[in-house]
Amino acid sequence: MTDLHDLTLTEQAAAIRGRTVSPTELVDHHLRRIEASNSALGAYRTVDAPGARQAAVAIEARLAAAGDGGEGLPPLLGVPLSVKDTWPVAGLPFTAGSAAFDDRTAPADAAVVGTLRAAGAVLLGTTTAAEFGCSAYTETVFATARCPYDLTRGAGGSSGGAAVSVAAGLAAGALGSDGGGSVRIPAAACGVVGLKPSRGRVTPAPATDALGLATAGPLARTVADAALLLDVMAVSTPGDAAALPALSPGYFRACAEREPGRLRIGVLPTTDGQHPEAALACGRAAELLAGLGHHVEEAPPYDPDEYLADFSVLWSVLAAAVPVPPEREERLLPLTRWLRARGGEHGAVRLYAAMASLSATARALCHRYAGFDAVLSPTTDQPPLPVGSLVDPDDPERTYLRMLAHTPRTPWANLTGQPSISLPLHRTPDGLPVGVMLTGRLHREDVLLALGAQLERALPWPHHAVRPVANRPERTAR
Numbered sequence: 001m002t003d004l005h006d007l008t009l010t011e012q013a014a015a016i017r018g019r020t021v022s023p024t025e026l027v028d029h030h031l032r033r034i035e036a037s038n039s040a041l042g043a044y045r046t047v048d049a050p051g052a053r054q055a056a057v058a059i060e061a062r063l064a065a066a067g068d069g070g071e072g073l074p075p076l077l078g079v080p081l082s083v084k085d086t087w088p089v090a091g092l093p094f095t096a097g098s099a100a101f102d103d104r105t106a107p108a109d110a111a112v113v114g115t116l117r118a119a120g121a122v123l124l125g126t127t128t129a130a131e132f133g134c135s136a137y138t139e140t141v142f143a144t145a146r147c148p149y150d151l152t153r154g155a156g157g158s159s160g161g162a163a164v165s166v167a168a169g170l171a172a173g174a175l176g177s178d179g180g181g182s183v184r185i186p187a188a189a190c191g192v193v194g195l196k197p198s199r200g201r202v203t204p205a206p207a208t209d210a211l212g213l214a215t216a217g218p219l220a221r222t223v224a225d226a227a228l229l230l231d232v233m234a235v236s237t238p239g240d241a242a243a244l245p246a247l248s249p250g251y252f253r254a255c256a257e258r259e260p261g262r263l264r265i266g267v268l269p270t271t272d273g274q275h276p277e278a279a280l281a282c283g284r285a286a287e288l289l290a291g292l293g294h295h296v297e298e299a300p301p302y303d304p305d306e307y308l309a310d311f312s313v314l315w316s317v318l319a320a321a322v323p324v325p326p327e328r329e330e331r332l333l334p335l336t337r338w339l340r341a342r343g344g345e346h347g348a349v350r351l352y353a354a355m356a357s358l359s360a361t362a363r364a365l366c367h368r369y370a371g372f373d374a375v376l377s378p379t380t381d382q383p384p385l386p387v388g389s390l391v392d393p394d395d396p397e398r399t400y401l402r403m404l405a406h407t408p409r410t411p412w413a414n415l416t417g418q419p420s421i422s423l424p425l426h427r428t429p430d431g432l433p434v435g436v437m438l439t440g441r442l443h444r445e446d447v448l449l450a451l452g453a454q455l456e457r458a459l460p461w462p463h464h465a466v467r468p469v470a471n472r473p474e475r476t477a478r
Helices: 009-018 023-041 049-066 113-116 162-168 184-190 223-233 251-255 277-290 306-321 324-329 332-347 347-366 396-406 411-416 445-458
Strands: 043-048 081-083 121-125 173-178 193-198 215-220 264-267 295-298 374-378 420-427 432-439
Touching: 009 023, 009 049, 009 223, 023 049, 023 121, 043 162, 081 113, 081 162, 081 251, 113 121, 113 223, 113 411, 121 162, 121 223, 162 173, 162 215, 162 347, 173 193, 173 223, 173 251, 184 193, 184 420, 184 432, 193 374, 215 223, 223 420, 251 347, 251 445, 264 277, 264 332, 264 347, 277 295, 277 306, 277 374, 277 420, 277 432, 277 445, 306 332, 306 347, 332 396, 347 411, 374 445, 420 445
Parallel strands: 081 121, 081 173, 264 295, 264 374
Antiparallel strands: 043 121, 173 215, 193 215, 193 420, 374 432, 420 432
């Protein structure tokens, strides 16, 4: 027998539609796990148990009215998901990870949250996020998101709580966001799949992404689950700065079910400071890809110094652009205050110059790797780091530089707008997850999903970390 949280997102959806599990059973099971484990893991900022149970009851009525056939039911019907606390969820606290907004409530759903609801998902609550999404770790005044495989280590950021909720079996999948690696970094630290879609694939509404870096992205246990979430999330709204045409329903899920064909894979060279386990993870993935019949060769080197100065301008301006009442500035964390002060020093001309320079860098990167269907590298340069190891509370600039050194390659896809996926293909000898990253050609999520699913079939990974959950029996799937 299988515990309900052991089922993948796709399996949970099928169990609901097949009436082998009821929506209320599934929701209550996850809520019990959250109650038992969240204080240790730091996954959720807000748990909406009444709202989740009410949604589950409504879904049961919908299932009863649909009859045995189930035709016309949405793809995520009854599936319990979590949402990063940088996306507004109507009626729930919306802090963006900051004490400056500890009394703010979202008046309405973000557009992508609305699409998840329309697809039948049950939203369990909002997850712990780095303040304003600014950091590659998730250590806030509210909670610290911790790696479920070792609670002394962090979950990465800025979608740390979202990744933990999936890895620990506290949600079937999660909505995150990625402006410099914020989906892929925690996916690597928590041993799950994290996908950054192409620019324009998912609407940022009601927010904007005028600087072109950030996008919503799914976190899931399997490539197929991530594909199913992307199918639902891939919508645009009028006024989006970048918008891709809508695809046929189930397009990405079908991509994860097909063979990718023989592809040309470029492997980024090992760099100084890269942990041996990160290099080993990448090397073994390259060997696996070659064994699967792909053409694998070393790619030209990638140097973060190509983008670092200009990227830092945009990153600091994004932090400074968040409207915070002056009397609440002192509530911000040191890194956020430092970034905002730095961002406020940049005038319009410097910002425009940085954007123009990054555009040229993005073109150069696209041309440099144009001959590859995907480029392989470690997601981060280290396995999950001890909590607090990136933070110097007395020197936020040092914190920032440490953070960039830990994640030198993830911003590449944010600059170019390319899709990029982190896969949990490796474990250290003591069981810590290490992610490998595949970055694809612009708008070619289909290739990454087909390739990622092929790798998963060849070398399956654990679907979640096993955590003790209360002294009560777990419901099992029939």
